[in-house]
Amino acid sequence: MTSVRFSTITYNIGQGFKNIWRNKLFSLASIATMTACIFLLGLFYSIGANFSEMVHTAEEGVAVTVFFDAGITQEQIDNIGNEIKKRGEVRDVKFVSAEEAWDSFKVEYFKGREELAEGFVNDNPLANQANYEIYLNDVSMQSSLVTYLESLDGVRQVNQSEVVAETLSDVNKLISLIFVSFIIILIAIAIFLISNTITTGIAVRKEEIAIMKLIGAKDSFVRAPFIVEGIAIGLIGSIIPLVILLFMYKSVMVYVTEKFIFLTNFLTFIPVHEIFEVLVPLALILGIGIGYIGSRMTLKKHLKV
Template sequence: MKISTIKYFIVDALKSLKRNRTVSLASVATVAATLFILGVFLLIVFNVNAGVQKVGAKLEVKIYLKDNVTIAERSALERAINNVQGITKVDFQDKKDALNQVKQQFGPDDKSLVQGFDKQNPFPTAYIVKVDKPEIISKVVKAATGLKGVDKVNDVRDVVDKIIKITNTFKVVGIVLFAILIGVSLFLIGNTIKLTLYSRKKEIGIMKFVGATDWFIRWPFIIEGMILGVAGAVISTGVLYYAYKLVVEKYSNAVLGITFLNPQIILSTTLWQFMLGGLVIGAIGSVISIRKFLIV
């Protein structure tokens, strides 16, 4: 394709946008609003997912040992634990450490509650296993359960299952919402292109009769749709960035226990994804809209 031809397509697309600027602006605004809503939901999903993973990483498995556990049984348990991929740390807690932990939890005011435990310590020795992802909990429980010398394994798989279920639910809802909003965007850009096509129907017919190919006619409209998509993407990303940055600055310290993702993620990741999405949506919407107009 010659440079002069490409230039013609771009100029023709810009002229069309200028002629229909009111409709084009409305289309850009609507696409921007659609992508903004999608961006808001994606940020919620990303933050929730990060929070869930953070909570999941803090989950631990406590493997309680029998009082008569042997060195060989402890070694077998350690080997079984170390064979599980995804473990970040394994701590051994003897009976004295367990008692001191309970004393710290009760504090000096409730010292009488643990009085006498120094002489006859009822707390078992245990291995405390920390993992990098919630899914690893089940593997640790499975590896330790049934081994000789193991008295009990605290099973927190119910909590893990709930965490995983929350994450998966957000992912499914995100995919469904994404599909719906993509459909809305295609519809909006397609309608904008159709308005242009109706005003140039006779011109397209003349071009067909004088031998212009379908793609020669298509390209200005495809470029027009791509411009609309990219413009909507840039506007939505800008608004999303400053709105999210404001929320982070206002609530990051006010809401205890919640860590927000850095707003820079919008400029480093979301911007180019939205722009690419805008290009694709604009192009597809234009191609779909112009098909019947090429049948003369």
């Protein structure tokens, strides 16, 4: 293994930044595209993560309700409950007895006229309405679970909120699809622009490269400044949007919380640190990665050393 001198590393880093400076216009275009790419990624991520969180919260409220045959024993109900709990897609199973069902109904239906419900004290109209409320990990699994539940002995009826489940699931999928497609297009544009910048840099330094090769520069020495250039463009292009996003996210949070107080019940933001814990490494890896790949690809094509 050959060791690299510190002075060689600093020289090549210096040359990389000089390349950016010499080639200002192209470098600026690349940094701007990278900034746009990472900014949109961050924006999509922030919106997506918050929306997913909201969808997830909504999903938690979506339940499948299982009603039993008349005359079923508590033991049989318990057995059904145990079978349901074994299913992987089931997050939680809550037993609602006939009394609890009636209490809950009473509160909603006879609100303000509670005396009207007193006539039913010893005659629960919902006597056959004991049920299991089943909450899922993923609402897209709902229909298969319902089919299973309907096949169980002792089950009279299964209620489900099919439309809600499918809509939520579809919206989630659609957001992910748009998100991924958009990011792929942006990455391709960013790589293309970085590649153009490096190609121009190689053309500008053609004579210098030729002399370096004749003097006896190693391939890695000739390539290093261009790799540094690509990575630096990627790095600058990911730090700028991260700073913009940080200020934007905080401002939007404050603005929405202050101006739309009525929305805060169901519009809760994921805290800044939770978003940026993911976004910072993601943006940096992507920025540096795109810069590296863009320059590496170009060097392979245009710099035969």
